[in-house]
Amino acid sequence: MTRPRTRIQQRNSETILEAALEVFSQQGFRGATLDQIAEVAGLSKPNLLYYFASKEAIHAALLSGLLVTWLNPLRAMDPDGDPVAELLGYVRRKLELSRDFPRESRLFANEMLQGAPRIRAALEGELRDLVQEKAAVLRRWMDEGRLAPVHPVHLIFSVWALTQHYADFDVQVRAVLGKAEADPFPEAGQFLEVLFRRLLEP
Amino acid sequence: MTRPRTRIQQRNSETILEAALEVFSQQGFRGATLDQIAEVAGLSKPNLLYYFASKEAIHAALLSGLLVTWLNPLRAMDPDGDPVAELLGYVRRKLELSRDFPRESRLFANEMLQGAPRIRAALEGELRDLVQEKAAVLRRWMDEGRLAPVHPVHLIFSVWALTQHYADFDVQVRAVLGKAEADPFPEAGQFLEVLFRRLLEP
């Protein structure tokens, strides 16, 4: 449940979570099966259940760390920094998360599509509080005339939507852009910088 | 398969598809079960399979009409109209789709998260062609100085991301905004209009 003790426990727990992330992020909770996870992990199904009490427990372990990681870039937005630079930095870090951890993004998206049955509480508590706190900072910046006035919460939504789109809809992005092997993220980064710069510069 | 003939066939086919949309959009293909769909539809499982050959067939029937509906707003963008007005109109119509057909949006999102195994071909064909066609129009508008120069395809991505976010992440949006009963769409519409106006006006 908490920290694995032996090296084997450490290694196998990680292997299982890695495999579970692969499967859950693609199939959702109900669509994923322990057999799939076991196969990806290269372990037997009973062995999975030796390390985690249930399918639910594996999923919970994945989700528990997720929200924190996901919100770190927002937390890092400095109220004493330069408004536009801070927000562009946030966008950049969030886009890097989409690029480097697309499966985590899809796991989160899956949970949202299902109506967030397992993290509803965190959304209405932790997440809401942080967003409201940062929205107040944004509102202050706007009042000071250092940021164009827009609805601060929807502004944060727009950062989420625009960055996560490149992870969650990766197939579509690549299909439309055509060049299957090319990396769409550099272009996306440039586009988003222009977008937010034009939106936010007073 | 094609058009139902009798009134009963018409009604029950619609009932089944309506129920299937409810379940598939929330659970994804693998996560959904025929029993769930049958219960929501108020029909017996064998009766479902009297109208549709298989679970796969129900899902396919839902998806087949989806892409067309989903792309209609983009199709409606008039190459001879006013650039900014046309794009804002597109955004408005797309946001209305998110508001009025959130389950369709989630069904599509689920398919994307799974890697689009059933509509990959349409993405690389029909969808790609339409986007490239409209991107050419956007590029022309930019060359004529009637639209600020940005990457046209990523511009279209941004419309998708920002509008679909309000359907796909509806739970999160409402959790963060707090007021559970309030409708976030009017505010969203205003925000998106400001965003795209500032981004696109030359």
Place this chain on the structure above:
DNA sequence: GGATGGTTTGACCAATCGGTCAGTTTCAGA
């Protein structure tokens, strides 16, 4: 070389899965 405790597994379980089928009920048209 044993003893010990952490690790792994084949065999198995009840429940649920998508789907079939023989047979019954309902309905529309003559």
Place this chain on the structure above:
DNA sequence: TCTGAAACTGACCGATTGGTCAAACCATCC
């Protein structure tokens, strides 16, 4: 009112599901 087709159902099928368990394995320390 009769009849044939359409609509519907309970019972059932083999496969798969999440999960259990006793037994075996294995590394380590004495």
